[in-house]
Amino acid sequence: MRVVSPCPQSKASDVARTYRYAPRMADLESKRAQVARIRRTGVRALADYALDDLRLTFIAHGENTTFWQTGRMQANNPRPVHFRRLGGVLARLHEHASTWTPPSGFVRMQWEWETFFGNTMEYGGISAADCWDLLPTPVRLQFDEIARRMLVVMTDGPDGLIHADLHLENALFDGDALRIIDFDDCGFGSWLYDLAVPLWDNRYRDNYPVLRAALLDGYAAHRELPDLTHLDAFIATRDVAFGLWCAGMSQVNPSFAANLDMTMDYIHRSLTKLL
Structure with missing residues (x-):
């Protein structure tokens, strides 16, 4: 669950991410190890999300875990400048990762082929294999085609x-x-x-080509872009992950169930353009 609270000192908001269950200690320690390395790079844009840094408080009470950060989300009305800055941060994250040896x-x-397309994941407590069986036939056929293509791409x-x-x-x-949240x-x-x-x-937006170019330009300003040949295939893979998640959640959450047909139709139309 995410809670947004107005911050009186600025136009930004305080954002809290609350977890119903406390994360595993190994996960938390792994996140701290990653952040500690990023701090040593001196990259200010990344140091701000450090788990024990200023503006971020970790509170654990029984099974509730809350993280606070300050800032404003721009998901509803993104501009090219937001994508350019996001691309720059992604480049720095990747540069950090490429030179870091995990402890x-x-x-x-x-995030390998089996995770996206096999039976590794659970969605709403439903196994990935069972979620595949919940897909409408046209969407299932599209997902099967993406899985076939990505088996080669992800080798x-x-x-x-x-x-x-x-x-x-x-x-x-x-x-x-x-500031980057939700790791x-x-x-x-x-x-x-x-x-x-x-x-x-954001692929449905009229200015999507401009936003896409801004993201890639922002990345290229800090790091050489990876080969973009299969970028659309990874966008399609995100559709697979989202569709399976919605299918699983529809079995345990009435709001997901009520919107499932509309969601699957949207995914089908989106993938028809990509494939």
């Missing part, structure tokens, strides 16, 4: 540590600072998947 005991998700394994969920609701803009999905995967996530979330 012993470092535990994070492996080389992960590039390094990625955020894996950096859409604009996980980026807080506060003056010159850009729950952080793991080892493709640089392209990190770039695909914010593009997937």
